[in-house]
Amino acid sequence: MLTDSQVRSAKKKDKPYRLTDGKGLFLHVATSGTKTWRVRYKFNHKESQIVLGHYPDMSLGDARIALLEVKKNIRAGRNPSTDKLLRKEIISTQYQNTFxxxxxxxxxxxxxxxxxxxxxxxxxxxxxxxxxxxxxxxxxxxxxxxxxxxxxxxxxxxxxxxxxxxxxxxxxxxxxxxxxxxxxxxxxxxxxxxxxLSPVKRGRQPAIIELDEAIEMLQHVDDTPSFPVTKLAMRFLLLTAVRPGELRYARWEEFEGLEGDNPVWVIPATRMKMKREHIVPLCPMAVDIIRHVCKWSAGLEFVFPNSRHFRKPMSENALGYLINRAGYYQRHVPHGFRSMFSTIMNEHFPQDRFVIDLVLAHAPKDQVEGAYNRTTHFNRRKELMIEWQQIITKELKPIDELANIPKRLS
Missing domain, CATH: 1.10.150.130 (Tyrosine recombinase, N-terminal domain)
Structure with missing residues (x-):
C-alpha cells in the first residue's frame, strides 16, 4: 500500500506512470506532474477505469474511502463509468457511516x-x-x-x-x-x-516491542559513540535473538559454513538455558558482522572481546550501558530484543508461531518432538531470520559504517 510521503514526493517523468495502492486503486502521474486518483475495475466481465479526483484535493485516505463506494456499488450492479448520479455519490461519501x-x-x-x-x-x-x-x-x-x-x-x-x-x-x-x-x-x-481480554504478561525485563519505536531506538543506539565491537555485538544480538550471555561467550569454533549457503552458529548445550545445543541460522547481515569483527578478535578465543582486556569476553554491562547512553534507561535492556523479535514476528507471521518459538530456543512440552522439529524447521527458521533482518534494519546504518563509529572519549 502507498504512504502519504510516496504520493507527495511522486515527481513527473518523461512518460506517465502509476503508483499502485491495491484493490484497483492507483495514482496516475502525468508528464505535466498532475496527479489523479483512478480505479480499475471489472463490470459485466469488461475492464473499465474511472477517475476519482485530483491529488492533493483528494487525499490518499479520501481516495480509499471513494474506492469502497466504487466496490460497493459495482456489487449492487451499478457501473461507475456510466452512472452519473453514482459518480457524484463516489466523490462525496461523507454520508457513508460504515466502520x-x-x-x-x-x-x-x-x-x-x-x-x-x-x-x-x-x-x-x-x-x-x-x-x-x-x-x-x-x-x-x-x-x-x-x-x-x-x-x-x-x-x-x-x-x-x-x-x-x-x-x-x-x-x-x-x-x-x-x-x-x-x-x-x-x-x-x-x-x-x-x-x-487475556492479560498481557509483563516480564521483568523492560523491552520496546512496537516496530516504529524499536527502529527509532536502534537509530539512537547506532548514533551513540561506543567501542565498535560493542556496536557490532548489539546488532548481532538483535539479528539472532539469543540471550546476551550466550552472545558474550561466543567462540570462533562455534561458527560454521560462513562462506556457504547455510551459515550457522552452534551454541553448545552447556551455555544454553535449556541445556540443549541450539543452532542459529545466520542472516546475511549477521555473517557480515562476523567478518567485520575479525579486525578486533581474529585469533582470540572470544568473538566479541572486552574493550579493555581483549582476551576476556565482553563485559556483561557493555550492551546495557550503550542502551542507557542512547536514552533508554529502564525502557529497554539487551534481553528485551527477544521480546521485540517475538512480538513483531508473531504479528507479521502468525502462522509461524511454533517456528518463532524454536528460534528463541523455547522448550516444547514434548522434548522428543522438540529435538525433531529443531532439525526439520531449519529452512523456515532461516527464512524468518532473513525476514527479520529486512523488517528491523531497513532504516539502520550499514555494518561497515557502524564499525567505524568513533569510540566514546570518556
Whole structure:
C-alpha cells in the first residue's frame, strides 16, 4: 500500500506512470506532474477505469474511502463509468457511516500527529484484523454489540498476539469515540470488553516491542559513540535473538559454513538455558558482522572481546550501558530484543508461531518432538531470520559504517 510521503514526493517523468495502492486503486502521474486518483475495475466481465479526483484535493485516505463506494456499488450492479448520479455519490461519501469509512476519516485526522511509520502500522492492523469482519457494517449497528467486538479480538488472541489484541481494542475504542463526537454513535463497545481480554504478561525485563519505536531506538543506539565491537555485538544480538550471555561467550569454533549457503552458529548445550545445543541460522547481515569483527578478535578465543582486556569476553554491562547512553534507561535492556523479535514476528507471521518459538530456543512440552522439529524447521527458521533482518534494519546504518563509529572519549 502507498504512504502519504510516496504520493507527495511522486515527481513527473518523461512518460506517465502509476503508483499502485491495491484493490484497483492507483495514482496516475502525468508528464505535466498532475496527479489523479483512478480505479480499475471489472463490470459485466469488461475492464473499465474511472477517475476519482485530483491529488492533493483528494487525499490518499479520501481516495480509499471513494474506492469502497466504487466496490460497493459495482456489487449492487451499478457501473461507475456510466452512472452519473453514482459518480457524484463516489466523490462525496461523507454520508457513508460504515466502520471502515469512519476508520479512514479518524485516521486522516490522527496521522497528522504520528510518525508515518506508526500511522501505517495503525491502519494496517485495522485493515488486517478488523475490516474483514466489521468493515462494511454501519458503525451504529455495532455499538450495542460488544460480543461482536470481542469475537474479532479473540481471533487475534488465538494466534498468540495478546498485546496486538489490546492495541487493536484501544484503536477501535478511539474510532467509536470519534463516531460519538460526530453524532453517529452513542456507545463505545470496545471499552466494555477491555476486561475480557487475556492479560498481557509483563516480564521483568523492560523491552520496546512496537516496530516504529524499536527502529527509532536502534537509530539512537547506532548514533551513540561506543567501542565498535560493542556496536557490532548489539546488532548481532538483535539479528539472532539469543540471550546476551550466550552472545558474550561466543567462540570462533562455534561458527560454521560462513562462506556457504547455510551459515550457522552452534551454541553448545552447556551455555544454553535449556541445556540443549541450539543452532542459529545466520542472516546475511549477521555473517557480515562476523567478518567485520575479525579486525578486533581474529585469533582470540572470544568473538566479541572486552574493550579493555581483549582476551576476556565482553563485559556483561557493555550492551546495557550503550542502551542507557542512547536514552533508554529502564525502557529497554539487551534481553528485551527477544521480546521485540517475538512480538513483531508473531504479528507479521502468525502462522509461524511454533517456528518463532524454536528460534528463541523455547522448550516444547514434548522434548522428543522438540529435538525433531529443531532439525526439520531449519529452512523456515532461516527464512524468518532473513525476514527479520529486512523488517528491523531497513532504516539502520550499514555494518561497515557502524564499525567505524568513533569510540566514546570518556
Amino acid at each position: 471502515e469509512i469512519i476508520t479512514y476519516q479518524w485516521h486522516e485526522i490522527k496521522k497528522k500527529f504520528w510518525t508515518e511509520r506508526h500511522a501505517n502500522d495503525v491502519i494496517h492492523s485495522l485493515e488486517r484484523d478488523v475490516f474483514p469482519a466489521l468493515g462494511g457494517i454501519p458503525i451504529n449497528e455495532i455499538e450495542d454489540k460488544p460480543d461482536v467486538i470481542l469475537s474479532v479480538l479473540y481471533k487475534i488472541e488465538q494466534r498468540g498476539a495478546i498485546e496486538t489484541a489490546h492495541r487493536v481494542r484501544q484503536r477501535m475504542g478511539e474510532i467509536f469515540v470519534f463516531a460519538i463526537g460526530k453524532g453517529i454513535c452513542k456507545h463505545n463497545p470496545a471499552e466494555i470488553v477491555a476486561s475480557n
